[in-house]
Amino acid sequence: MILALYLVFVIGTVSRSAAQISTRFDQAPLAYTLSAVAALVYVVALVSLSLRGRAAWWVSLVALSVELLGVLAVGTWSYLAPQMFPDQTVWSHYGQGYLFIPLVLPVAGLWWLLSDRGARAVSEGTA
Structure with a gap:
């Protein structure tokens, strides 16, 4: 379930930030740069998980x-x-525009990583 949500967020954030940066970066450079950073973090999380x-x-x-x-x-x-964020990012307002999933998702992922099941994934894999 966690991987499926990360995949959805990778697709959504990468495509949204690419569109925002390529078409209207001058309107909200901070917000759009943060969207791109979030997209990169989601990609790394999806691959590593x-x-x-x-x-x-x-x-x-x-x-x-x-x-x-x-x-x-x-x-x-x-x-x-709020004047620094004339347009929303995936993380602005704690992910309110995304049903607060951006706030819950890393907590769920960290909980899984630190659980016995996540620890088994470490011991079953190779370094």
Whole structure:
């Protein structure tokens, strides 16, 4: 389920940020750059979560932690300085435009990684 949601977010964020940056970057450069950063984080998370082994586990842990910190930082920033976000990003307002899934997804992913099942994926894979 987590991988399926990451795949949806990869497709959505990569295509949306590419369209925004290529057609109207001058209107909201900060928001569109943050959308591209979010897309990159989702790609890394999807790939690393799809793999087994200690290295993939660590990359996943870092990617999901960066994602959670990004959602919290950008979400807070978008409320404190709304003029900086004339257009929404996937992480603005804690992912409100995406049903708050961007806030819940890294928490669910981190929970899985730190669970016994996630630990087994590390021990079953190769470094």
